[in-house]
Amino acid sequence: MSTANKYSRQTQLAGFGPAAQQKLQQAKVLVIGAGGLGVPVLQYLTGMGVGTIGIIDGDTISIDNLHRQVLYTEAEVGKLKAEAAIATLRKLNSEVVFKLYPYYLDINNALALIKEYDLLIDASDNFGTRYLINDACVILNKPYIYGAVQQYEGHVSVFNYNGGPTYRCLYPTVPQANEIPDCNTAGVLGVAPGIIGCQQALQAVKVITGVGETLSGYLQIFDLDRNDQYKIKLTSVPENHNIKHLQSNYDTPACEKGGKLEIEELYRWYTDDKPFFLVDVRETKEFNHEHLQGAHSFPLSALSDNIDRLPKNLPLVTICEIGGRSARAATTISEAVPGSTVYNVVGGMETWLDEVGEQLVVYPKSETAP
Amino acid sequence: MEILLFGITRDIAGKPRITVPADTPLATVGDLKTWLGDQYPAIKALSSVAIAVDSEYAEDSQTISSHSEIALIPPVSGG
Numbered sequence: 001m002s003t004a005n006k007y008s009r010q011t012q013l014a015g016f017g018p019a020a021q022q023k024l025q026q027a028k029v030l031v032i033g034a035g036g037l038g039v040p041v042l043q044y045l046t047g048m049g050v051g052t053i054g055i056i057d058g059d060t061i062s063i064d065n066l067h068r069q070v071l072y073t074e075a076e077v078g079k080l081k082a083e084a085a086i087a088t089l090r091k092l093n094s095e096v097v098f099k100l101y102p103y104y105l106d107i108n109n110a111l112a113l114i115k116e117y118d119l120l121i122d123a124s125d126n127f128g129t130r131y132l133i134n135d136a137c138v139i140l141n142k143p144y145i146y147g148a149v150q151q152y153e154g155h156v157s158v159f160n161y162n163g164g165p166t167y168r169c170l171y172p173t174v175p176q177a178n179e180i181p182d183c184n185t186a187g188v189l190g191v192a193p194g195i196i197g198c199q200q201a202l203q204a205v206k207v208i209t210g211v212g213e214t215l216s217g218y219l220q221i222f223d224l225d226r227n228d229q230y231k232i233k234l235t236s237v238p239e240n241h242n243i244k245h246l247q248s249n250y251d252t253p254a255c256e257k258g259g260k261l262e263i264e265e266l267y268r269w270y271t272d273d274k275p276f277f278l279v280d281v282r283e284t285k286e287f288n289h290e291h292l293q294g295a296h297s298f299p300l301s302a303l304s305d306n307i308d309r310l311p312k313n314l315p316l317v318t319i320c321e322i323g324g325r326s327a328r329a330a331t332t333i334s335e336a337v338p339g340s341t342v343y344n345v346v347g348g349m350e351t352w353l354d355e356v357g358e359q360l361v362v363y364p365k366s367e368t369a370p
Numbered sequence: 371m372e373i374l375l376f377g378i379t380r381d382i383a384g385k386p387r388i389t390v391p392a393d394t395p396l397a398t399v400g401d402l403k404t405w406l407g408d409q410y411p412a413i414k415a416l417s418s419v420a421i422a423v424d425s426e427y428a429e430d431s432q433t434i435s436s437h438s439e440i441a442l443i444p445p446v447s448g449g
Binding site: 232 | 374376377378386415416417418420422425426427441443444445446447448449
């Protein structure tokens with residue numbers, strides 16, 4: 001198939017031309033998150049001919065993603081987003097080089113990964129990742145395109161571009177957990193991330209090619225409920241450009257998983273050595289029969305009395321036999337310990353034994369009292 | 371003085387804008403925050419809200435007048 005005319009409709013565009021197209025073809029862009037924002041970003045950057053596109057996302061496609069993540073199909077539910085995205089995007093543009101990173105951005109991989117790219121797209125879904133992206137981009141002096149949505153509202157900016165403002169110049173204080181509702185509790189209109197993601201793609205093309213004006217120095221707010229836009233001018237704070245190291249913890253609960261942890265993901269936390277505190281809320285007898293490696297026994301019947309013994313600085317993961325008691329425990333802990341991050345393991349020990357088997361399961365010597 | 375509300379502040383107030391009564395003595399963004407906190411304790415409880423005065427990001431010390439247009443812009447995180 002001849003690809004000579006592939007980009008003719010934009011190279012013939014006054015003010016764009018073959019020179020801008022060549023800049024796109026030479027660009028390396030990392031898209032962080034292949035969800036609601038990432039999907040339109042990926043579709044347009046691929047179609048328009050960005051040379052290299054990296055996609056980092058450890059999440060899998062679920063049926064309640066499809067109303068807004070319209071790159072995926074019902075048949076792909078359960079597959080890794082990053083993998084499914086690349087498979088489809090290759091059909092859109094075979095000239096693009098795709099790099100697959102089927103895991104989440106974290107403090108261990110962020111700098112090495114981001115270093116390889118010219119421009120980043122923050123299409124993530126939680127505050128922790130957003131501050132991590134900001135700090136890594138400041139350290140490495142990379143511009144990035146910021147986008148975020150909630151309900152009927154979206155925010156877009158270009159941060160850390162030519163000394164311009166950063167995310168910390170806009171929000172110096174990290175919001176406390178549970179203060180701002182996440183996608184699960186607040187919801188998001190399917191088309192909203194589509195609109196904001198397209199704005200991010202537009203800003204990315206402008207930064208890469210130099211065509212038009214970017215939103216560097218401004219935050220643009222899209223009020224999709226009232227068909228309104230509001231733009232504010234930001235101030236670049238010098239000390240926010242002085243970041244030399246990542247923080248040791250960005251406490252990054254992924255929005256879409258907030259509060260729930262599938263067995264598959266818990267298993268990955270183990271294999272990735274992710275720090276967490278496993279709270280087994282079954283009664284002592286059940287715990288003594290078998291439990292997961294490193295689990296701590298906090299029987300639900302006495303949980304409220306022992307809540308002070310839970311660590312404050314680690315994500316807490318509650319588990320029981322099939323997931324019912326641990327869900328109640330997660331609620332109890334969240335209400336009793338403001339700012340805590342609690343995940344309930346869906347399906348409990350029973351599902352672990354079904355899906356993973358006896359791996360990581362500890363069987364203490366029989367302690368059954370007569 | 372008009373206060374435009376975005377994100378969760380709009381949900382808290384139950385409306386997209388608040389009109390500050392003309393005789394309210396507010397000299398700075400800090401005064402405005404105190405006044406708002408009295409009216410809406412749930413807004414006061416938010417740890418991170420950007421404030422713009424006449425479409426420019428503003429610190430607490432920024433002076434305001436009865437003609438100022440204020441915007442409260444809490445962060446959103448979804449994607």
